[in-house]
Amino acid sequence: xxxxxxxxxxxxxxxxxxxxxxxxxxxxxxxxxxxxxxxxxxxxxxxxxxxxxxxxxxxxxxxxxxxxxxxxxxxxxxxxxxxxxxxxxxxxxxxxxxxxxxxxxxxxxxxxxxxxxxxxxxxxxxxxxxxxxxxxxxxxxxxxxxxxxxxxxxxxxxxxxxxxxxxxxxxxxxxxxxxxxxxxxxxxxxxxxxxxxxxxxxxxxxxxxxxxxxxxxxxxxxxxxxxxxxxxxxxxxxxxxxxxxxxxxxxxxxxxxxxxxxxxxxxxxxxxxxxxxxxxxxxxxxxxxxxxxxxxxxxxxxxxxxxxxxxxxxxxxxxxxxxxxxxxxxxxxxxxxxxxxxxxxxxxxxxxxxxxxxxxxxxxxxxxxxxxxxxxxxxxxxxxxxxxxxxxxxxxxxxxxxxxxxxxxxxxxxxxxxxxxxxxxxx
Ligand SMILES: Cc1ncc(COP(=O)(O)O)c(C=O)c1O
Numbered sequence: 001x002x003x004x005x006x007x008x009x010x011x012x013x014x015x016x017x018x019x020x021x022x023x024x025x026x027x028x029x030x031x032x033x034x035x036x037x038x039x040x041x042x043x044x045x046x047x048x049x050x051x052x053x054x055x056x057x058x059x060x061x062x063x064x065x066x067x068x069x070x071x072x073x074x075x076x077x078x079x080x081x082x083x084x085x086x087x088x089x090x091x092x093x094x095x096x097x098x099x100x101x102x103x104x105x106x107x108x109x110x111x112x113x114x115x116x117x118x119x120x121x122x123x124x125x126x127x128x129x130x131x132x133x134x135x136x137x138x139x140x141x142x143x144x145x146x147x148x149x150x151x152x153x154x155x156x157x158x159x160x161x162x163x164x165x166x167x168x169x170x171x172x173x174x175x176x177x178x179x180x181x182x183x184x185x186x187x188x189x190x191x192x193x194x195x196x197x198x199x200x201x202x203x204x205x206x207x208x209x210x211x212x213x214x215x216x217x218x219x220x221x222x223x224x225x226x227x228x229x230x231x232x233x234x235x236x237x238x239x240x241x242x243x244x245x246x247x248x249x250x251x252x253x254x255x256x257x258x259x260x261x262x263x264x265x266x267x268x269x270x271x272x273x274x275x276x277x278x279x280x281x282x283x284x285x286x287x288x289x290x291x292x293x294x295x296x297x298x299x300x301x302x303x304x305x306x307x308x309x310x311x312x313x314x315x316x317x318x319x320x321x322x323x324x325x326x327x328x329x330x331x332x333x334x335x336x337x338x339x340x341x342x343x344x345x346x347x348x349x350x351x352x353x354x355x356x357x358x359x360x361x362x363x364x365x366x367x368x369x370x371x372x373x374x375x376x377x378x379x380x381x382x383x384x385x386x387x388x389x390x391x392x393x394x395x396x397x398x399x400x401x402x403x404x405x406x407x408x409x410x411x412x413x414x415x416x417x418x419x420x421x422x423x424x425x426x427x
Contacts, residue, residue: 048281085234212236329380
């Protein structure tokens with residue numbers, strides 16, 4: 001094939017994908033400004049692992065994670081440790097591994113068995129934590145989400161934590177609802193457990209989204225290294241770090257938290273550069289784009305972008321709540337993400353999957369999915385407001401939701417929901 005032909009074939013096929021900007025399911029960046037795109041095109045050939053060959057890119061990577069260590073209040077940035085990753089998933093693997101190995105070392109040093117590590121987390125964790133536990137053979141202890149405890153909040157934590165617990169994972173920006181778990185309450189519960197049992201259990205904060213939101217929108221909320229129990233934090237550069245897909249970050253409060261055996265020394269600029277990563281090769285451009293955002297936006301710029309996302313999220317959640325059929329689970333006041341469910345008793349003629357399908361016909365992708373665990377009978381729908389969903393577009397989205405509800409309410413079906421056919425959808 002000629003290059004033009006091959007290009008056209010693929011260009012045409014991916015037209016069948018949804019429009020990324022109207023994809024309100026994803027947390028991952030779908031918009032960057034033209035200068036960022038120019039930088040991306042110029043640096044797309046850089047392999048981040050070639051630190052000898054690309055020392056400037058390697059230096060920028062380190063500058064980025066030290067900047068994040070500072071943003072997240074590491075007490076001594078000079079003795080923190082961090083790395084870029086492909087996303088929060090790789091970051092979770094590395095943070096989990098460091099916790100597991102550190103626990104094993106301590107257990108062996110004390111002459112105790114180290115073969116049954118466990119990790120405590122909410123049942124509403126993102127799937128990357130299930131993968132970590134599965135791939136690296138750690139037992140998961142899920143704290144169930146219930147109507148009374150919609151997230152991990154320290155309640156009855158003593159029932160889950162024991163001498164084999166390598167850490168508790170707290171989530172800043174629960175994937176299902178966008179709510180912050182109260183890391184300070186979880187830390188206080190672990191303080192009580194330590195006072196009673198002597199067990200000193202660290203916290204890892206999965207701040208995939210919140211790591212780039214809370215420092216700007218809720219600067220007084222102590223969820224990060226201000227809490228002495230927080231050992232490590234991950235965040236996705238490609239979510240509210242505002243970069244195109246392919247970059248995440250993990251930072252440890254102190255380099256001692258990462259056992260030497262996990263660090264590989266790479267000869268670099270005449271010195272030795274410690275690296276820890278699951279991948280060898282990975283794109284360098286995304287790291288440069290992250291740095292671009294730090295320079296371009298600074299603290300004020302990040303605050304302005306996240307604030308405008310939050311304004312849009314609150315406008316949309318208030319609009320959706322006022323339509324009548326829906327009840328909010330969150331309103332976008334933590335990260336700019338909110339979820340709602342159908343009010344009990346509103347209708348048995350349609351549900352949120354039908355609404356999702358109707359919106360999809362109009363180009364909008366707004367997923368509906370069940371809550372975890374005890375709440376699986378409940379379906380919720382969620383909108384992730386990202387940079388690029390303007391107030392103007394949000395107005396159109398709200399109109400679309402209103403029209404879809406009118407449409408769904410309007411069709412009359414003599415059949416119960418299970419028995420109806422496509423034909424029953426006519427007005
Ligand atoms: C709380 C949380 N943790 C981890 C992840 C995984 O992040 P990534 O897609 O960057 O690997 C997500 C993604 O949505 C998330 O919401």
